[in-house]
Amino acid sequence: MTLPRITEHAGEWLRGAGPNSEIVISSRVRLARNLAGFPFVNRASLRQRQEVRDRCHERIMDSRVRLGALWVDLAESTDLDRMLLVERHLISRQHAQAGPDLPRAVAIGEDETFAIMVNEEDHLRIQVLRSGMQMAEAFEQINRLDDLVEEKLDFAYTRRFGYLTACPTNVGTGIRVSVMLHLPALKLTGEIDKVKRAARDMHLAVRGLFGEGSDALGDLYQVSNQTTLGRGESEILNDFQSTVVPQIISYEQQARQALARQRSAQLDDKIWRAWAVLSNARVIGTEEVMGLLSHLRLGVNLGRIDMVDIRTINELFLLTQPAHLQKLTGREMDPAARREARAELIRRRLGAVR
Amino acid sequence: MDAPVKDKCDKCDKKASFHSVEIVKGQKTEINLCEVHAAQESKVAKAVHTPINELLSSFVKAQSGQPVTEEALCGECGQTFSQFRETSLMGCPSCYAAFEEKLTPMLERIHEGGTHHLGKIPKRSGVAEQKQAALLRMRKQLAEAVAAENFELAARLRDEVRRFEEQTT
Numbered sequence: 001m002t003l004p005r006i007t008e009h010a011g012e013w014l015r016g017a018g019p020n021s022e023i024v025i026s027s028r029v030r031l032a033r034n035l036a037g038f039p040f041v042n043r044a045s046l047r048q049r050q051e052v053r054d055r056c057h058e059r060i061m062d063s064r065v066r067l068g069a070l071w072v073d074l075a076e077s078t079d080l081d082r083m084l085l086v087e088r089h090l091i092s093r094q095h096a097q098a099g100p101d102l103p104r105a106v107a108i109g110e111d112e113t114f115a116i117m118v119n120e121e122d123h124l125r126i127q128v129l130r131s132g133m134q135m136a137e138a139f140e141q142i143n144r145l146d147d148l149v150e151e152k153l154d155f156a157y158t159r160r161f162g163y164l165t166a167c168p169t170n171v172g173t174g175i176r177v178s179v180m181l182h183l184p185a186l187k188l189t190g191e192i193d194k195v196k197r198a199a200r201d202m203h204l205a206v207r208g209l210f211g212e213g214s215d216a217l218g219d220l221y222q223v224s225n226q227t228t229l230g231r232g233e234s235e236i237l238n239d240f241q242s243t244v245v246p247q248i249i250s251y252e253q254q255a256r257q258a259l260a261r262q263r264s265a266q267l268d269d270k271i272w273r274a275w276a277v278l279s280n281a282r283v284i285g286t287e288e289v290m291g292l293l294s295h296l297r298l299g300v301n302l303g304r305i306d307m308v309d310i311r312t313i314n315e316l317f318l319l320t321q322p323a324h325l326q327k328l329t330g331r332e333m334d335p336a337a338r339r340e341a342r343a344e345l346i347r348r349r350l351g352a353v354r
Numbered sequence: 355m356d357a358p359v360k361d362k363c364d365k366c367d368k369k370a371s372f373h374s375v376e377i378v379k380g381q382k383t384e385i386n387l388c389e390v391h392a393a394q395e396s397k398v399a400k401a402v403h404t405p406i407n408e409l410l411s412s413f414v415k416a417q418s419g420q421p422v423t424e425e426a427l428c429g430e431c432g433q434t435f436s437q438f439r440e441t442s443l444m445g446c447p448s449c450y451a452a453f454e455e456k457l458t459p460m461l462e463r464i465h466e467g468g469t470h471h472l473g474k475i476p477k478r479s480g481v482a483e484q485k486q487a488a489l490l491r492m493r494k495q496l497a498e499a500v501a502a503e504n505f506e507l508a509a510r511l512r513d514e515v516r517r518f519e520e521q522t523t
Contacts, residue, residue, distance in 0.1 A: 024510055034447065036521070037489030038429050043445035121443070140418045143474075150476055156447035158483050162449040162471030166459065169464055170452070173473035229461055230468015 011088055011112035011129070014314045018132015022301040023249050025180040025220065027316070029138045030127035031146055031176035032165045036154040040166040041119050046101065049119055049317075053103040059152035060107050064101045065145060068110030075103055080332065083323035089129060090115040115144060121166050122174075124149070124213075134233060135177060139233070144221070162229065167329040172229030177240050180209075181248060184298040185255035192221075195251055203227055218290035218317060223248065228346040239265075260302060267332065271299030275307060279350045281343045285335075288321050312349055319345060363387050374429070428452040430490040448487050489518060 013026040034040060038052055041313050061071060069242070074095065075084060076344040084098040093108050098104060104119040104299045117125040124219045126149065128142040156164040162172040198237070208216040225236055259267045274295035277284075297313045299305040318324055320342050326332055329341050363370045370386035385406060425433040433445030435453055444450065450457065460470050491514050499508040 035445065036486045039446040039490065039493070040444060042441065042443045043431055044435060045500075047500060048493065048497065099486060146474075147477060155476060156486060158447075158450065158471075158472055158474055160452050162473055164444075164450055166443045167440075168444065168450075169463070172471045173463070175473070226464045227468060229465040230470060230472055231465075232473045285441065354505060 003063075011090075013089070013113070013129045013131045013189065014318055015131045015311065016136070016279055018130065018134050020249055021132035021310070023182055023252050024133040024245070025182055026129055027091075027133055027135045027138045028129045028176075028178045028180070029142045030125055030133070030176045030178075031230070032162055032163065032170045032176075033124040033146070033149070033153075034156040034166070035123045036156045038156075040280050041102075041121065041123060043121060044249055046103075050103045052123050053105055053118055056124065056153070057105065060112060060149060063148050063152045065107070065116070065148050068351060070110075072108065072110045073105050074098075075100060077103075080323055080326060084327060085320040087318060087323050088112065091117055092120060092125075095120045102203045113141065116145075116149070124153075131181070133241070133245065135237060135245075139177070139237050140328055143233075162310060168224070170228050173231070173233050173236065175228055175233050175236060176223030176224050176238055179221050179254070180222060181221050181245075182219060182294065183221055183248075184294045185259050187216075187219045188259060188267075189255045191251070191255060195248060199223060199244075199248070204352060213305065213331050217287060217333040219294040220290075220317075227272070256298070256302060260304075267302075268304055270300075271305050275305060278346050280305075281346070283344070284343045285338045285339055286320060286322065286342070289346065290317065292319075292334060293317055308350055316346060316349055319349075361386075407469070424495055425454060426453055430487060430494065432494075446490055451487075485518075492518065 007040040008146050013028075014154065018024070018027075035052055035055070036162055037330060038044060038048055041049060041052075042050055044052065057071060058120065060066065061069070072081075072085070074085075074091070078347065082091070085091045085106065085108075087095045090108055090112065095104060097107070102119060104117070106118065107116040109115065113130060114126070114128045117127075126145055128138045128143060130138045130141075186195055199206050205222075205224050205226055207222045207224070209220045209222070210217065225240055251288070251308070255292070274292040278292050278296065293313055295308065296305070296308065300308060300310055300313065317330060322335075322338060325338055325341055327346065328337055333341060355494070360428035361370060362368070365387065385469060407428060428445055428449040430448035433449055435456055438449070438453065444453075445447045458469055492511060496508060496511040496515060499505075499511055
């Protein structure tokens, strides 16, 4: 199984457009669902897991969801393809790294705005990913998808507990709404820890770029709801999009203004050093790239540098990741070779190589 | 069709609250027991009321002289509550009903006091709750038959599951 089509461009969510896109990179909604009458994945036998995978394959690809969708059998995919899907946020790390004996798959929408993971922690994890602050649109899309899948599959559901999930932290609505935020100014002013604490007090989770247990590389943070039971989907969604996210956005904006007012020389120094290194480096690692791209992105958003546009920067966040780099150059590389190829790709995209 | 479930205990005239089918060397045996006899057979069913459980454990202790676990158990998938504590994962949809009592205070803590679903209801109400449990039970028997390499029984159970699903959807 190869994934030729999807490496050439970034997904819809990295367009760098959409409301509040200077801070909100993307909006995501996911639903956890399980098939009625089967044990959950962790307790199912191999045969039962295969049966769940096959049934989901047959029914999902038989529904209207199938239009333009790509079905990827992950147990048969290469490590590189699985890593590529993780980098594109179409599957979780856990889903990519599960053992070879776990039958599992993902159905991916044509424009990559949706993905349905099969046999992750739950039988089905449906997600919609959109660029910028598009929470309501994402919710509307996922609700439609859920209805389409439900026409073909019976979900485990009770009146009291709602949608039943393997982990009780997801039970009820099974909904997780999240945004990926670019918060470089809060990081530079050291206020990010205050924001994290406040978010936790509001029962929100703050995580790094690739979710649970990952670092906030590139000053990219995922903020998501934790409560799934005892509240309706629209209540959860409204709180999140009209209270929580706007508040964090305004903190970041204030921090940006304060930096520009009080420490403008230091701010410009960060931005122009980022430009200098990115457009001249010959050997460079992912972590350093992410940090520099973050400062460059801040500079473009504040109008302090105009050598590059936001879309190019957003794409570089993705294309400089190990799997993308190897797919783009068409060969598998060790980390040392990747650092060279990465530096060249960046210089090329920034117009420093003709 | 739903397999007929016996109302009475195999050993006395009380209402049976523990039902199970055991497959030994391909022989299917149905077991229906009241709470007391289930405890005696050390097939302690779901922890319904703590006082009864306490009563039972002291009763069984007195009988056997052995320490007794008051372990809550899911009758459908066999997962115990301590297994859940270890992994944080439920074994099957029926675990929620089996562990309801112990789960409720945990759910309150996790979900800002929420203990009951207030969200989306599937348009097609799907398979009714008791049928979901029956389906789980049938699939468990099927998995056991496969594990015991009793393919004749497995094939029969597979047909039963298929018929059952067709009738309910």
